[in-house]
Amino acid sequence: MYTLKHMETLDRMPFEAQQAVFLKLFEVADLERMTHEERLVYDESLKNFRDYNNIIASAERISREEGREEGIAVGIKKGIQKGLLKGIKKGREEGIQKGIQKGLIEGTRQMAIKLKGEGFPLDLIHRLTGLSPEEIDRL
Numbered sequence: 001m002y003t004l005k006h007m008e009t010l011d012r013m014p015f016e017a018q019q020a021v022f023l024k025l026f027e028v029a030d031l032e033r034m035t036h037e038e039r040l041v042y043d044e045s046l047k048n049f050r051d052y053n054n055i056i057a058s059a060e061r062i063s064r065e066e067g068r069e070e071g072i073a074v075g076i077k078k079g080i081q082k083g084l085l086k087g088i089k090k091g092r093e094e095g096i097q098k099g100i101q102k103g104l105i106e107g108t109r110q111m112a113i114k115l116k117g118e119g120f121p122l123d124l125i126h127r128l129t130g131l132s133p134e135e136i137d138r139l
Helices: 007-012 015-033 036-117 122-129 133-138
Strands: none
Touching: 036 122, 036 133, 122 133
16 A cells, blocks of 8 residues: 555665565565465465574574683683693792792801801801891800
């Protein structure tokens, strides 16, 4: 009805649009000429077609969502692995630094013990090792 009412605008429409309008008009006319049984078959076929398209669209959406979730899980796993490796490396570096510091302190104490055992004066041991006189006394 719309097409018949607005027929004067059809000459201003692009050819593709004109063709689409007339194809739709013929489709509607064909549907009206169908018998009841043909119309049932047609409607069932149309329903199956739409169901199929919806199933495909849903499957694609679910696949994208699962892919995103799987991607997030893989990303988290890789992030944890990187973090652990980085943490281990940093821990080693800190451990080495602490070990060096403890070694220097222990070496200084051993030197102070030897100097004290040789009878060196406390003020000289203090100047050479940097240990406090109280700490030297405890050795």
